Amino acid sequence: xxxxxxxxxxxxLAEDLIRSKGYNSFSYHEISHTLGVKNAAVHYHFPTxxxxxxxxxxxxxxxxxxxxxxxxxxxxxxxxxxFIQTYSINSENDKVCLVGAISVEFYGLPENMTNVxxxxxxxxxxxxxxxxxxxxxxxxxxxxxKPETKAIMIITNLxxxxxxxxxxxxxxxxxxxxxxxxxxxVNQ
Amino acid sequence: xxxxxxxxxxxxLAEDLIRSKGYNSFSYHEISHTLGVKNAAVHYHFPTxxxxxxxxxxxxxxxxxxxxxxxxxxxxxxxxxxFIQTYSINSENDKVCLVGAISVEFYGLPENMTNVxxxxxxxxxxxxxxxxxxxxxxxxxxxxxKPETKAIMIITNLxxxxxxxxxxxxxxxxxxxxxxxxxxxVNQ
DNA sequence: TTGCAAACTTACTAATTAGTAAGTAAGTTT
DNA sequence: AAACTTACTTACTAATTAGTAAGTTTGCAA
Numbered sequence: 001x002x003x004x005x006x007x008x009x010x011x012x013l014a015e016d017l018i019r020s021k022g023y024n025s026f027s028y029h030e031i032s033h034t035l036g037v038k039n040a041a042v043h044y045h046f047p048t049x050x051x052x053x054x055x056x057x058x059x060x061x062x063x064x065x066x067x068x069x070x071x072x073x074x075x076x077x078x079x080x081x082x083f084i085q086t087y088s089i090n091s092e093n094d095k096v097c098l099v100g101a102i103s104v105e106f107y108g109l110p111e112n113m114t115n116v117x118x119x120x121x122x123x124x125x126x127x128x129x130x131x132x133x134x135x136x137x138x139x140x141x142x143x144x145x146k147p148e149t150k151a152i153m154i155i156t157n158l159x160x161x162x163x164x165x166x167x168x169x170x171x172x173x174x175x176x177x178x179x180x181x182x183x184x185x186v187n188q
Numbered sequence: 189x190x191x192x193x194x195x196x197x198x199x200x201l202a203e204d205l206i207r208s209k210g211y212n213s214f215s216y217h218e219i220s221h222t223l224g225v226k227n228a229a230v231h232y233h234f235p236t237x238x239x240x241x242x243x244x245x246x247x248x249x250x251x252x253x254x255x256x257x258x259x260x261x262x263x264x265x266x267x268x269x270x271f272i273q274t275y276s277i278n279s280e281n282d283k284v285c286l287v288g289a290i291s292v293e294f295y296g297l298p299e300n301m302t303n304v305x306x307x308x309x310x311x312x313x314x315x316x317x318x319x320x321x322x323x324x325x326x327x328x329x330x331x332x333x334k335p336e337t338k339a340i341m342i343i344t345n346l347x348x349x350x351x352x353x354x355x356x357x358x359x360x361x362x363x364x365x366x367x368x369x370x371x372x373x374v375n376q
Numbered sequence: 377t378t379g380c381a382a383a384c385t386t387a388c389t390a391a392t393t394a395g396t397a398a399g400t401a402a403g404t405t406t
Numbered sequence: 407a408a409a410c411t412t413a414c415t416t417a418c419t420a421a422t423t424a425g426t427a428a429g430t431t432t433g434c435a436a
Contacts, residue, residue: 006383006384007383020294020295020296021212021293021294021295021296021297022210022212022213022292022293022296024209024210024212024213025210025212025293025295025296026296027422027423027424028423028424028425029422029423029424037383037384037385038384038385038386039424039425040384040385040386040387040425040426040427041383041384041385043424043425043426044382044383044384045383047425047426048424048425049423049424049425094294094295096291096292099348099351099352099355100288100292100348100351101292102355103284103351103352103354103355104210104284104288104289104292104293104351105209105210105213105292105293106208106209106282106354106355107208107209107213107282108208108209108210108213108214109209114354114355117355118355118356121352121355121356122356125356143371144370145366145367145370146363148363149363149364149366149367150367152349152352152356152360152363152364152367153345153364153367153368153371155348155352156344156345156346156347156348156349156351156352156364157341157344157345157348158344159344159348159351159352160287160288160343160344160345160347160348160351161340161344163287163288163291163292163344163347163348164287164291164309164340164343164344164347166291166294166302167287167290167291167294167302167305167306167309168306168309168310168313168340172340175334175336175337175340176337176340176341176344178333178337179333179337179338179340179341180341182332182333183331183341183371194413194414195413215392215393215394216393216394216395217392217393217394225413225414225415226414226415226416227394227395228395228396228397228414228415228416228417229413229414229415231394231395231396232412232413232414233413233414235395236394236395237393237394237395
């Protein structure tokens with residue numbers, strides 16, 4: 001009885017686990033048990049844990065590229081809101097973002113994973129930098145630093161925001177969003 | 189041959205490992221092997237890994253209390269710089285802060301550890317909030333939000349800043365510090 | 377209908393994991 | 407000097423880990 005979407009279910013669950021507990025805190029057994037298949041079925045789709053970890057990151061890269069395309073026609077403020085929204089959903093689901101999850105376990109992960117992750121981080125940073133640069137030029141956002149710097153400030157706010165929400169509660173995160181918008185001059 | 193400081197060496201190494209790779213990415217074997225003692229010696233000082241993890245967090249709480257006392261007589265700006273400095277050292281040593289390390293692995297950790305960690309997070313946030321509130325009242329810092337919110341913004345900048353520095357390089361972190369100061373109006 | 381490939385299961389293995397029980401050597405106290 | 411404590415080591419164990427080899431079932435194509 002071949003379930004055609006087992007591969008995708010494994011991939012989704014692996015990402016969930018990485019962003020709930022970290023890469024080294026879950027086992028193939030936990031995945032197979034949760035999905036009601038055998039350990040070897042997971043190895044059939046992803047021969048090693050490193051391959052599984054890499055595919056999780058690669059699919060996140062694809063998802064971010066899709067996000068870019070899908071939001072490209074929106075206004076700058078709507079694009080920023082859509083970006084922030086993805087983190088709000090993370091916060092509500094008690095999930096940290098991949099950037100945080102991978103960077104914290106950095107020296108306990110296969111180098112391949114951290115290298116591919118650098119690509120995703122750059123992708124996000126470049127996108128945010130561009131958004132802020134245009135927004136500043138158009139007088140939509142106000143800040144007195146390089147857009148690269150402001151981009152890092154907002155990304156770190158969001159990445160650690162979902163982390164600290166686990167320790168201090170979700171109100172902390174929504175409060176943080178308000179702060180980001182105030183500093184950007186987009187508070188209504 | 190009793191080495192009197194074995195306990196402290198274990199504690200220090202455990203904290204290093206948690207902040208390098210995460211709690212679930214190191215073993216008692218790694219600690220004992222690194223320190224040149226036997227696995228059972230680590231269990232002698234810290235019967236379970238949970239106890240070891242708890243002691244790491246408790247010693248970090250004590251360290252932060254000491255930091256508060258030691259810097260209490262400094263100017264607000266010097267206190268802020270001292271606080272930021274601890275993160276700069278982390279960044280140079282490729283270590284993330286405990287708040288980030290614990291919150292990312294949150295659902296893979298013993299509940300005792302996450303509960304004690306909530307105390308440290310509150311301690312840091314209260315301290316920063318107070319510093320910013322006074323600094324704003326005295327006209328030293330400028331920001332248009334509650335000091336609680338600004339405190340969370342700076343803490344998340346620093347916490348995720350050291351994380352993202354692993355993926356993007358240390359210049360990213362020093363750039364971030366400049367941004368924080370610009371937004372606080374303490375750039376010289 | 378036979379052949380074949382995809383998607384598994386069964387049944388393992390070797391290594392690593394946290395943890396323990398029992399012993400020992402070197403001080404420290406009485 | 408005897409009794410005791412501290413700080414270990416030796417020698418394990420049971421569970422969990424990632425990973426594998428050899429089948430089996432199912433659907434599809436020739």
